[in-house]
Amino acid sequence: MAQANRPLSPHLQVYRWGAHMMASIMHRATGMALAVGSIILTWWLFALASGPEYFAVVQACLSSLFGRLVLFGITFALMQHLASGIRHLFMDAGKLYDLKINSLTARLTFVFSILATIGIWVAAYKILGGL
Amino acid sequence: MSDLRTPLAKVRGLGSAKGGTHHWMMQKVTALANIPLVLFVVVSFVGNVGKSHADWVAWFKQPLAAVIMILFVLNTMHHLRLGLQVAVEDYVPSHGNRTLVITLINFVVAILAVLSVFSILRIAFGG
Numbered sequence: 001m002a003q004a005n006r007p008l009s010p011h012l013q014v015y016r017w018g019a020h021m022m023a024s025i026m027h028r029a030t031g032m033a034l035a036v037g038s039i040i041l042t043w044w045l046f047a048l049a050s051g052p053e054y055f056a057v058v059q060a061c062l063s064s065l066f067g068r069l070v071l072f073g074i075t076f077a078l079m080q081h082l083a084s085g086i087r088h089l090f091m092d093a094g095k096l097y098d099l100k101i102n103s104l105t106a107r108l109t110f111v112f113s114i115l116a117t118i119g120i121w122v123a124a125y126k127i128l129g130g131l
Numbered sequence: 132m133s134d135l136r137t138p139l140a141k142v143r144g145l146g147s148a149k150g151g152t153h154h155w156m157m158q159k160v161t162a163l164a165n166i167p168l169v170l171f172v173v174v175s176f177v178g179n180v181g182k183s184h185a186d187w188v189a190w191f192k193q194p195l196a197a198v199i200m201i202l203f204v205l206n207t208m209h210h211l212r213l214g215l216q217v218a219v220e221d222y223v224p225s226h227g228n229r230t231l232v233i234t235l236i237n238f239v240v241a242i243l244a245v246l247s248v249f250s251i252l253r254i255a256f257g258g
Binding site: 028032034035038039042045046048049050051052055056078082084086088089092114120123124127128 | 139159162169173177178180184187188191204208211214215220246247249251253254255
């Protein structure tokens, strides 16, 4: 195979870390996490369609401590992927390539995702009557 | 020269000629559509958190809710199928394994999408 001797591009560890790099890596990582989230969504929809007994089992799993941790992670992944995805749409249109703006918007995606995740969970706990 | 076939003949049918941008465009179109859909789903799910089975079923029986949920499922499944394919193309070096993994992802996503849509319809139309 010709592939064996092909030159490799330098891997992650040779670069100095920056917000833009973190945002790019997190975009892919959160995308993969959300793929797992889609399995959970399908499982939950299937449970809801199956009837009250199985729905109660799935709700118990998802509302356990581990279940809540997973859902919290998925909430963050969704908000980060959303913010970063919108930033990518602007970059696809040729905007945000100025280095300072690029770095600033990369940071802003994290500010948004952290605040949105906390906001969503505070709202959810308030509706549940837990806060 | 042991091979009489021209380089052009070899690549015919293998390349992305005229189709190379379709994957990328669909990734962007589904991303754009996902923005309002995700916002709807997040607001709805937070608003209904902790509801009973009967209450959730009643929520899904609203035509608008069921239709938007189906759009959400189909759009996100399409979007993640495209995204996972790019990740596999980047990280799986062997051509044969790459094709196999992408094919398996397509199978799994098709099953998830149909199972989700069937579930939503069953809830919405069920007695």
